[in-house]
Amino acid sequence: MPLNTVNCSRTPETILAVKACRNPCELRPHLKVACADALRTYAAARPANTHATYALVLRGGLFFLPALLEEARPNPILLIQGKRNEARLIEPVPKRVIAGRHIVLLDVVADTGDTLRSCALYLRERGAAELSALVLFGCVDTRRMILSQNLWKDVFIADTNNSRSNGMVLPDAGFDVGDALVAGADLAD
Secondary structure: OOOEEEEOOOOOHHHHHHHHOOOHHHHHHHHHHHHHHHHHHHHHHOHHHHHOEEEEEEOHHHHHHHHHHHOOOOOOEEEEEEEOOEEEEOOOOOHHHOOOOEEEEEEEEOOOOHHHHHHHHHHHHOOOOEEEEEEEEOOHHHHHHHHOOOOOOEEEEEEOOOEEEOOEEEOOOOOOHHHHHHOOOOOOO
């Protein structure tokens, strides 16, 4: 299966706004806008994927939801919980939503790609025909590790100019973005 990687030629302003944010409580609105921009960029680069099923990797993938709901396309949306060695759908879905479909996994941060891999394997076992990944933040190593998995039709990482610390990608926001996503405020902020 041929693999294409899609990348932004420059870091979008919305990604820079997330990285410039120093207050975890103000992070959510910036992330929603950055996710919407990344989805638009991805759709423009891969118009054939516009009829895909979207799988939001919990927790970070939820920030893509407002942009997906604003779209006029009636694409199915799945919620998937991924861990390094396991994955599961949050709610049972009919097999036809996955079997033979192109699934785009959405997450905010990817480091080793293990969570994406476990989700991809889970969806393959349930009949997914093609898999793509759309991630806001990663690093150069992230790309290499995801590509080595040989599971993907294409991979889009909006920003790979990030540092790694203790095995985690930090989008240089001055705090652990993953922890900030779930601390305190809800997605309506």
